[in-house]
Amino acid sequence: MVLSFLPFYLNPFPSPAKDLPKIAVWDLSPGDIKPTYAQDLTLILVSEVSKLEKYEVYSQENVRTLAGWTAQRMTLGCTDAKCLTALGQMDIAKLISGRVGKIGNRYTISLNLFDTQNTKAEKSISEFCRSEDELIELVQQGVRKLLGASIEPLIPPKPEPPGKPGKKVPIHRSLFPAPASFLHDITYDGEYLWALKDNGTVYKLNTQTGAVVSSFRLIQGNPKANSSGITWDGDYLWLSKEDRYYQIDVTSSISGGTTRASVLREIIVPPSLGGRLEWDGSCFWTHDSRRIFRVSKNGEINRTLDIPESIKRWVDGGIAFDGKNLWIPVNRLAPEVRVYQIDPLTGRILRSYKQNHYDPSCSNVVGLAVDRSNSRIFNYVFPYGPIYLVDSVSLK
Numbered sequence: 001m002v003l004s005f006l007p008f009y010l011n012p013f014p015s016p017a018k019d020l021p022k023i024a025v026w027d028l029s030p031g032d033i034k035p036t037y038a039q040d041l042t043l044i045l046v047s048e049v050s051k052l053e054k055y056e057v058y059s060q061e062n063v064r065t066l067a068g069w070t071a072q073r074m075t076l077g078c079t080d081a082k083c084l085t086a087l088g089q090m091d092i093a094k095l096i097s098g099r100v101g102k103i104g105n106r107y108t109i110s111l112n113l114f115d116t117q118n119t120k121a122e123k124s125i126s127e128f129c130r131s132e133d134e135l136i137e138l139v140q141q142g143v144r145k146l147l148g149a150s151i152e153p154l155i156p157p158k159p160e161p162p163g164k165p166g167k168k169v170p171i172h173r174s175l176f177p178a179p180a181s182f183l184h185d186i187t188y189d190g191e192y193l194w195a196l197k198d199n200g201t202v203y204k205l206n207t208q209t210g211a212v213v214s215s216f217r218l219i220q221g222n223p224k225a226n227s228s229g230i231t232w233d234g235d236y237l238w239l240s241k242e243d244r245y246y247q248i249d250v251t252s253s254i255s256g257g258t259t260r261a262s263v264l265r266e267i268i269v270p271p272s273l274g275g276r277l278e279w280d281g282s283c284f285w286t287h288d289s290r291r292i293f294r295v296s297k298n299g300e301i302n303r304t305l306d307i308p309e310s311i312k313r314w315v316d317g318g319i320a321f322d323g324k325n326l327w328i329p330v331n332r333l334a335p336e337v338r339v340y341q342i343d344p345l346t347g348r349i350l351r352s353y354k355q356n357h358y359d360p361s362c363s364n365v366v367g368l369a370v371d372r373s374n375s376r377i378f379n380y381v382f383p384y385g386p387i388y389l390v391d392s393v394s395l396k
Contacts, residue, residue, distance in 0.1 A: 023055040023094040024063050024087060026078055031101020031108070037132070038100050041109075041139050045096070048143045058092065066090060081119040088116035096146065100139075104198070104226045106130055109138050111146045128364075128383075129331070130316035131289045137313075137333050175378075176210025178385030179203040185276045185318055186367035186380045186387070189232040193369060193378060193387070196230040196239065202248075202261070207378075210387065218246060218261040229277030229286060236264065238279065243271045245284065245299070269299040276318045276366070278326075280344075285319050285326060292319070292326065292347065305347035311340060320368035320377065325350060327377065329365040337365060339377070339390075353390060355379070 025046045030038035042059075050057045058066070078084065078095060087095055098111040106128050113123040127142045129135065182198045192213065193205040200218035205211070218227055221241045229240035237248040239261070247265040273293055278285040283302065284295040290312060294303035307315050307328075314330035321327075326342040337355040342348070355365050367380030367387075377390045 020054065020056045021093040022058060022091055023049060023096065024058045024078075024092050025049060025060065026095065026097040027060045028097075028109075029099045031099060031103075033100060033102050033107070033132070037135065041100055041135060044136060044139050045098075045111075045143055048140050049096070049147070052144075052147065054147070055094070063087070063090075063092070078114075084114055084116045084119040088119070092116055094122075096143070100135065104224075105228070107132060107135055107138070109135065109142055111142055113146050129333070133289065133313065134316075134333065141333060175207070175387050175389055176205075178380060178387055179205060179210070179212050179215075181384045183367060183380055183382065183385075184226065184228050185230045186369045186378055187230045187232045187237070187278075188369040188371055188378060190371075190373070194230055194232065194237060195367070195380065195387070196227055198226040200227040200239070200241070200261075202230065202237070202239070204250075205387075216261050218248070218263075220244070220246060220261075220263055220266070228275050231277040231279040231284065233279045234281075238277060238284070240269075240274050240277045240286065242274045243269055244274070245269060245277070245295075267297065267299045269295060270301075273301070278319045278321045280321045285321060285344075287315065287319055287328065289316065292328075292342070294344070303344075305342075305344070308340075308342075308347065308349050310349070317364060317366040317382075318368040318380075320370045322370045322377075323372045327368055327370065329355070329368060329379075331364040339365065339368065339379075 028038045028042045028045065046057055046059050049055055078087065078097065084095065093116060095114040095116055096111060098109065100109045108126060108128055110124065110126045112121060115122045123146060125142055125146050127138045129138050179195060180197050180203065183195050184198050185196045187194050193207050195203045195205060201215060203215045204213040206213055218239050218241065221244055225242045227239055227241045231238050237250055239246045239248060245267040246263050249262040249264050272288045273286050273295055275286050275288060286293050286295065287307065290307060292305040292307060293301050296302055311330050311334065314334035315328055316331050317329040319326060319328050326344050327339055328342060329339045330337060338352045339355065340352040341350040343350055364382045365379050366382040369378040371378065378387060379390060380387050
């Protein structure tokens with residue numbers, strides 16, 4: 001009699017419907033983040049599962065009390081067959097476990113779904129973001145993806161204004177697979193596309209076939225830090241990594257079979273400026289999660305713009321310059337994955353286009369490079385590609 005009463009009494013998130021399958025949510029384990037963040041995100045995770053009204057939800061503490069397990073036993077996790085079987089005997093059909101951490105400059109959330117009746121892993125997902133401010137949304141949408149629920153936008157998308165007569169419509173055209181996974185940025189020199197991988201490897205790509213013409217690697221700086229940005233100034237490549245911008249002699253770097261970048265110059269900048277990179281003819285452009293910066297070749301900030309409030313929470317990708325205006329994308333957590341044209345004097349949004357070639361379940365458009373002479377923009381989809389073109393974009 002007592003045991004039959006316990007599930008209802010111990011469940012702090014009861015669902016209105018009866019006879020729902022039971023699901024347990026284990027505490028998220030913290031990686032390189034504050035343990036209190038993992039605790040708070042676990043509570044959010046439990047709440048989000050309850051909102052679906054498809055399960056009777058039990059937290060880890062509920063299960064411990066119900067099963068009479070010790071606190072020490074609970075720290076061992078519950079992914080082995082013995083523990084899953086025990087949950088199954090308590091009529092708990094599913095188990096969610098996971099981890100939240102930080103790798104380099106990126107935050108990660110990994111969630112796992114287990115079938116306790118068949119004692120096997122059922123599904124796993126991993127989500128990424130660049131700011132701890134996005135972790136809550138990452139959990140909210142991650143658990144929906146894990147459980148196969150529809151992913152709802154955080155705010156309703158605004159309807160597009162009616163098109164004007166003669167307005168050019170962006171045409172998306174897939175070009176080729178990315179030369180490697182986890183590229184961080186791309187740039188275009190007027191003939192070739194250059195792609196930067198997180199470990200500092202740079203690929204020179206034929207824009208017609210995607211073939212790798214040559215490659216080299218930046219080995220300077222902290223070996224554990226990611227290389228983040230790449231741009232072309234008309235004569236040289238520039239790479240960003242933490243608090244440095246590196247000027248690269250491309251000819252020297254790829255001659256003689258060498259695989260190391262030939263660094264001509266280093267510029268010291270504040271660490272917050274070590275992200276994606278773009279060149280406007282006289283200065284660099286970069287951004288963090290709140291502001292856009294124009295940086296001189298001496299490493300001095302000569303202009304700061306606030307990222308528009310309407311898109312600020314979702315900006316963590318590349319930056320491009322079309323000869324007059326800036327372009328920045330928003331990530332997949334936004335109501336719509338779009339690329340926005342920004343006035344470099346005021347920071348005001350001028351226009352935008354919707355991204356088509358991307359997988360909303362796992363991808364962000366992070367790399368942008370403008371072909372100014374042909375009014376088109378190269379796009380790279382993180383983390384696995386492809387690289388594609390958006391043609392017929394009126395850049396002016």
